[in-house]
Amino acid sequence: QQKVQQSPESLIVPEGGMASLNCTSSDRNVDYFWWYRQHSGKSPKMLMSIFSNGEKEEGRFTVHLNKASLHTSLHIRDSQPSDSALYLCAAPSSGSWQLIFGSGTQLTVMP
């Protein structure tokens, strides 16, 4: 069964620092990824998506995609305490239209 694996499971960075989160799919047919952010006690909300090889930047958030290695990464620069959340990566399921979610990276930004 296809898996989406995220690393690290948890990450602590100081305020103003850079956070780097990783995600890999086991399905060779995957060619795009989603990142969702879930604050404690809240619902997941779409953060960014990436459909093309390379890099996509939105404010302090940058997503990289390497289709050959089935790997995406999310980088948050100048991290803020409000960025503390569970970050979920998702990739399309092989043979269907549905998303498979990873178990997430718990990011804590220390003031």
Added chain:
Amino acid sequence: DMKVTQMPRYLIKRMGENVLLECGQDMSHETMYWYRQDPGLGLQLIYISYDVDSNSEGDIPKGYRVSRKKREHFSLILDSAKTNQTSVYFCASSLQGASAETLYFGSGTRLTVL
């Protein structure tokens, strides 16, 4: 304002009781989903509904059933709840159901089965 609404937010039931979780959306989305979220397991898809009375099993459908009689409303039913169904349940919707679309999630229902 686009919204997915879930009721109730918290629910405590005894093992063997029936459970009804309700979800509504005001975006005229065709596709609606039920997920459960457990620590360390991410979001697991229980059921997906492509439209009224057009429902398909997700990855973990055992012990659950769903009902969708109106496009804007999707229910999750647990007949004779079990303790291992204690979890946080999220409803979501998307425009047509393709994985390239954004999922919009409700605020979740925290279910405890004693």
